[in-house]
Amino acid sequence: MSVLAVGMAACSDTPPPASEDREPLGVNYSTGDPAADSSDEWTLGTTDTITAVDPAGAYDFGSWNLQYQMFQTLVSVPANGSEPEPDAASCAYDDPQTITCDLDEGLTFANGNELTSSDVKYSLERNIAINDPNGSAILLGSIIDDSNPDKPVLAKGAVETPDDTTVVFHLNKPDLTFLKVLSTATASIVDEEVYPANKELADTDEHSGSGPYVLAQYKDGVQATFELNENYAGPHPGIAPRVYVSYYKDDASLASDIKKGAIDIAWRSLSPTQQQGLADDGVAVLKGNGSEFRYWVWDMNEGAGTEAAVRQAVAQVLDRDQISANAYDGTVTPSYSIVPPGFGGQKDSFMDVYGDPDVDAATALLEDAGVETPVALKLGYPQEHYGPNAVDEATEIAEQLNDTGLFDVTTETGEWEQYQTDYKKDAYDLFMLGWYPDFLDADNYLSPFVVDGGFFANGYSNDEVNTLVDEELAETDEAARDEIIGQIQDIVAEDVPLIPSWNGANIAAVGEGMGGVQDTLDPTYIFRFWMITKS
Structure with missing residues (x-):
């Protein structure tokens, strides 16, 4: 299928007080009233x-x-x-x-x-x-x-x-x-x-x-x-x-x-x-299809994240099921790829490479690379920007890593605008970010993340990945493009410039x-x- 078939067709500063005697709506997880021709504010x-x-x-x-x-x-x-x-x-x-x-x-x-x-x-x-x-x-x-x-x-x-x-x-x-x-x-x-x-x-x-x-x-x-x-x-x-x-x-x-x-x-x-x-x-709590992506980025400019074995060892022991259960009451889906389910070419490359959490395998990775343990790591996450469960996720990951005896993890938080500046100044070894797609295409989870350090400037660069990204952007055959996108995910799972955590839905209460x-x-x-x- 050619992607070229993409041609186009076709005031007051405070709201009025709410009534205190409103009747609550029944719970509704899948429907909403259609829009009307007129509306109140x-x-x-x-x-x-x-x-x-x-x-x-x-x-x-x-x-x-x-x-x-x-x-x-x-x-x-x-x-x-x-x-x-x-x-x-x-x-x-x-x-x-x-x-x-x-x-x-x-x-x-x-x-x-x-x-x-x-x-x-x-x-x-x-x-x-x-x-x-x-x-x-x-x-x-x-x-x-x-x-x-x-x-x-x-x-x-x-x-x-x-x-x-x-x-x-x-x-x-x-x-x-x-x-x-x-x-x-x-x-x-x-x-x-x-x-x-x-x-x-x-x-x-x-x-x-x-x-x-x-x-x-x-x-x-x-x-x-x-x-x-x-x-x-x-x-x-x-x-x-x-x-x-x-x-x-x-x-x-x-x-x-x-x-x-x-x-x-x-x-x-x-x-x-x-x-x-x-x-x-x-x-009424409404749930729509979502493509929210939560992930952790390695600082590869300096510190512990410059060592591939350290990045791989963390990926080897991270238990996403426990993150979902303990930090989010099971409401999010564990993620094993930087490309979410539903996008062309998606594959669970992190599961393919690392399988289930395995402390012995992580120990071998560090020993073979001559890395002394425990490895000191500073985890960063933004306060409030990703909701109250961000601290629960950071705490869960720190506890998982510390329990292996291979890592000595501390956590640190920051206000969102300053946090964006800090992580680009190498303030953390591993830092939390969230992603909501700019547009609905697998490339939007590739180009901004893995081409020459990504938008977060983490120091990652892989010539093969850069070449493959250019190829998938130009490829007009859908099956061939999906194959290239799969290759990129496999390389990223081996290099571990970032670690996928979970995918979530789009939810509103009305x-x-x-x-x-x-x-x-x-x-x-x-x-x-x-x-x-x-x-």
Whole structure:
């Protein structure tokens, strides 16, 4: 099957008080009311944190989910779909290295400025030039001139704008996933008259996109207020006139507020205990297909992680079933590959290489390499960013490793934004990260992770892996591509630059009268405000 068949077809700053006498809903794990033609305003509660409102400054789903409401992309993935469809433009591959996009006529930003092909090129160019270490410019590698890695720029001729409504991409290599990249918040279209070329717009400044909603007010860590964009001309018009997002420090407060009706939706992240408690209290808990991935990254720049035998020995003794049972009450699925189940070419390579946990095998690995034991390891994990069970997982892993007698493990936590800086400065030997796919393709669990240190800059580089990644990106035969993806997973399991831990579902708790929530709980983890209604 040729992948080239991918051508496109086709305000107040506080919510009103909640009623204290609302009747609880019955438990519902699989359905949700359909969206309606009209809606009251509603409130989403989340423990997600925001790195930056500006699309050039963030690579996390808390930030991205704000940006998806505010900014258009050329194409977007529909709920429960996997292939991009037209958004601000209709796009198609001319060949594996060329994409042509035709912008819709009459697009404007919320401030009234016209949206043209020049804005599209500018948006991508500034994202690359700013190159924020917490940003996602790495996804734009196929249009980057990386001859100077310290100061990447848009490659000459990579993006052409022959007229105001046409954008042509000339990729530096065959890349049949780039159209999906253009559906992510990385490719958010910003107004070149508003956003500086070489620095990010502050969160407190006025942001103007062409998406279905406008960010009317924002207070970091407290609340975001969205209002309908009256100038929106895209395919996803919002229904609710106003949407609030309330940010919580912990899931206990989040669960408490959804139960008493202070918020309408609780999403990301409720612990297994809180999910069950809400269900027991009659709150509807909806479960959608998910592709959440939790993993641990080795620092291979310095310290214990530079020794392959140490990395392999940890992989040899890690008991994922116990992580799931003891840290997550069995609500997550043990992961044995960096590519989750359901994606083309996925295979459980870590199980194939290491089998069940085996202390004797780990001991032999260390002895054969002449590694003295116990090996001192510092495990890092972010406080709150991945929910309250992150500490349970870190504690479980530390106890498992210490119980072997082969390791002397300590744990350390940090606030999310500082944590991102610290792990890139070699603060931990092994550190926790989570992944929600930028787009639904196996490569999104490969290129950002294993090509020359990945987005987390952990020092890993394998020429064979780099070559194979280029091959799978260019391969148009599905079976052949799946074979290459399998080879990459096998090599990663041998090299162990990171260790997969578990995969999880997409879960939300909802209050009375909410519609459309179930439909947006899909593997993309895009929470589509424009689909949600409250009656």
